[in-house]
Amino acid sequence: MFHPAIRGKPQTARKMVSKKVENALNAQVEKEAMSSQVYLAMASWAEVQGLEGVAAFLYQHSDEERMHALKLMKYINERGGHAVVPALTKPPKDMKGIMDVFKSILQQEVEVTGEINGIVDLCLKEKDYTTHNFLQWYVAEQIEEERLARTMLDKLNLIGGDKGGLYLFDRDLLSGASQPHG
Numbered sequence: 249m250f251h252p253a254i255r256g257k258p259q260t261a262r263k264m265v266s267k268k269v270e271n272a273l274n275a276q277v278e279k280e281a282m283s284s285q286v287y288l289a290m291a292s293w294a295e296v297q298g299l300e301g302v303a304a305f306l307y308q309h310s311d312e313e314r315m316h317a318l319k320l321m322k323y324i325n326e327r328g329g330h331a332v333v334p335a336l337t338k339p340p341k342d343m344k345g346i347m348d349v350f351k352s353i354l355q356q357e358v359e360v361t362g363e364i365n366g367i368v369d370l371c372l373k374e375k376d377y378t379t380h381n382f383l384q385w386y387v388a389e390q391i392e393e394e395r396l397a398r399t400m401l402d403k404l405n406l407i408g409g410d411k412g413g414l415y416l417f418d419r420d421l422l423s424g425a426s427q428p429h430g
């Protein structure tokens with residue numbers, strides 16, 4: 249039995265997000281955490297291939313996705329909801345190649361953009377302008393993440409099968425020339 253002083257107010261008295269919005273945000277926590285997990289597996293694969301720069305880029309990208317999940321979790325709790333830590337599935341260990349990795353990243357980011365837009369839409373329907381405002385950071389972030397993934401794919405297309413080109417691509421990533429920022 250908790251002392252009344254530490255039991256806190258009933259959830260309903262301090263709840264500022266609707267159940268629908270809370271559920272949508274929690275679903276997005278899972279998506280961001282899964283992105284982090286997938287990019288981590290890609291990073292490990294790249295490291296094993298000797299692509300040090302690509303690995304560094306992907307490890308950092310994985311960290312950023314975890315931060316995206318964490319930012320959502322903190323917001324859910326601040327608004328009186330309950331952020332849930334999701335169970336994650338095991339991502340593939342092996343990749344078909346570097347081009348495939350970046351194609352998957354772009355596909356993943358396009359999907360995330362669609363999911364974020366879906367929650368933005370829900371916020372408007374629910375008249376939850378606070379969450380709508382909070383999500384603008386994610387809207388801007390997705391523009392940047394898609395742009396970055398497309399730039400990387402364009403570079404890889406230019407390189408084609410040229411090993412020297414891939415070496416320079418990897419070295420540029422190691423020096424931080426194309427690091428994500430969000």
Ligand code: FEO
Binds near residue numbers: 280283312357
């Ligand atoms: Fe958090 Fe790359 O979307």
